[in-house]
């Protein structure tokens with residue numbers, strides 16, 4: 139089965155979790171985009187929900203799908219956020235931000251009573267850190283912040299190369315908030331909580347891609363000869 143078909147299977151299962159009247163967080167990335175598309179079809183069939191998008195891209199997609207949108211100012215508490223992930227471990231700890239939307243994604247997830255991750259099964263790992271860990275930083279003081287991030291990684295037992303994320307044109311990638319992203323390549327993160335605390339304490343760091351204690355459940359689509367086999371983690 140193609141990766142796209144696996145993502146669609148996980149997204150379709152997540153759409154079944156949505157009930158009339160729910161306030162939703164709408165994730166970012168290719169899997170979340172399928173969820174938004176499928177949710178839009180249910181809205182056109184009469185489902186009434188409001189959504190908070192986690193990026194400008196998701197805002198545009200949700201609008202095009204006919205989903206009513208709100209903000210966390212109008213709706214500070216959400217019932218359910220459905221989002222993708224770059225990695226998930228057995229304790230529902232995540233690396234997110236491959237698409238650069240980690241800041242809004244984390245704010246929306248933290249405002250949600252439930253956060254369900256949808257992904258193909260390859261995203262499940264025993265230890266986080268193979269996927270580069272995004273660290274969103276302000277442009278001012280980039281060199282000093284980069285050095286401090288490297289030191290924090292080393293102290294947390296996971297040194298590795300740090301690269302400034304660039305876009306397809308080779309220029310520095312800018313997030314929806316106008317920040318830069320440093321991608322750390324630790325290989326493995328032995329103590330995600332310690333690293334998260336160390337990164338959060340650094341001036342210049344806006345947010346990092348470790349989502350700890352936020353995800354309440356996951357729907358992972360594993361590739362089997364008969365089709366997609368959905369595996370759930372946590373409470374779905």
Ligand SMILES: O=C(CO)[C@H](O)[C@H](O)COP(=O)(O)O
Pocket residue numbers: 165166167168169170221222223224233234235236237238239240243
């Ligand atoms: O964190 C994200 C964006 O910031 C995405 O959810 C993550 O990168 C997974 O994306 P995809 O579903 O395309 O694999």
